Amino acid sequence: MASFLQTNIRLSSNKIVPGKYTSLNNKYHAPSLIRCAAASPGKKRFNIALLPGDGIGPEVISVAKNVLQKAGSLEGLEFDFQEMPVGGAALDLVGVPMPEESFTAAKNSDAILLGAIGGYKWDKNEKHLRPEMALFYLRRDLKVFANLRPATVLPQLADASTLKKEVAEGVDMMIVRELTGGIYFGEPRGISINENGEEVGISTEIYAAHEIDRIARVAFETARKRRGKLCSVDKANVLDASVLWRKRVTALASEYPDVELSHMYVDNAAMQLIRDPKQFDTIVTNNIFGDILSDEASMITGSIGMLPSASLSESGPGLFEPIHGSAPDIAGQDKANPLATILSAAMLLKYGLGEEKAAKRIEDAVMDALSRGFRTGDIYSPGNKLVGCKEMGAEVLKSVDAKVPATV
Ligand SMILES: NC(=O)C1=CN([C@@H]2O[C@H](COP(=O)(O)OP(=O)(O)OC[C@H]3O[C@@H](n4cnc5c(N)ncnc54)[C@H](O)[C@@H]3O)[C@@H](O)[C@H]2O)C=CC1
């Protein structure tokens, strides 16, 4: 676990509607029965929970798993993979989005790789039976409050950006998103009837001081290891939760004199990301703003199919997933870009297992496959080779194999 997470925190008191976990049928192994085999001599062995989910989730996970396995094996790592259903897949199987067994497998693993969750089929489900609830239970119960979303324009993809090449090239930012608080978890929440007999929908943006402090510390530490610039994004001109956010972040700045702190309102930040994205080094922001701004930032890099993420807690396994959703519009067609998930596997190695060399192998292999001209449809430009999800994965795998040992 990265050292910047070694701070003492109290647990959030925010609650969401409790999930009804249930037993799986025998399609999946009960994780309590699975034991990690002893590592071969000279090798390290890790237990990885694979949660493919829905839509393109299983497609990108199957590709990323092979890449993870290959890169790991070249660095003396062995993996026991436990694949478990979450989201719509779990709803179809046992009627709940986050079965107890899947959660236990995740919780007991060394790291979790998740695909994506959701789909049209379950869109009309009651809220607690929506696939997306699995994500919220996982994030809340694993206490993975720190969500790192790097948005980097790779040199090979500068012309895949929807922005002008000169605006996009060289962009390299880290969005630090608070992941277990704010409006996605705040109470009161729900749909009720007001005094006029009219339906009202209620969501509450709420942050306790300790929740702001702990994510701000992660962000200051992150900025310190990067270019030393931290921009805190809020809406402190309107929202009380943002007023407290700005106050706490500002108070912590004196502990990080080497980091240059600035503040920006989220509407301006959305505009500045398009106007001049290179001004940003590290951004720290709340749950909902981070969700939205990272999707926006992904397009600067060429596609939402390029952005990985790491969600970290103070102890316990990290959760690693692409920032995109289940893309039901292209699911089952071998069109998904697997690079965000492959790069999430690299983050799993680096942040989850502390295996930087194996992580670097994956990053180098992605660069190499792109340099050799392979592109899925979302990042394709004329002159390159258009491939599907599986072939892109196979090319990255070839690059992992071909590379000399990575130096970190
Ligand atoms: N972490 C998760 O599991 C997330 C789940 N969702 C869920 O996913 C479902 C679809 O949500 P949307 O709003 O459509 O967002 P989305 O991210 O799934 O898709 C948005 C657009 O980007 C494209 N896209 C996404 N990933 C891609 C990839 N790897 N390669 C190529 N193109 C890609 C899709 O085809 C679509 O046109 C919903 O049920 C939503 O709730 C949404 C966001 C995150």
Ligand SMILES: CC(C)CC(=O)C(=O)O
């Ligand atoms: C279900 C969504 C809130 C998940 C999402 O969009 C995200 O975490 O990026």
Ligand SMILES: [Mg+2]
């Ligand atoms: Mg999102």
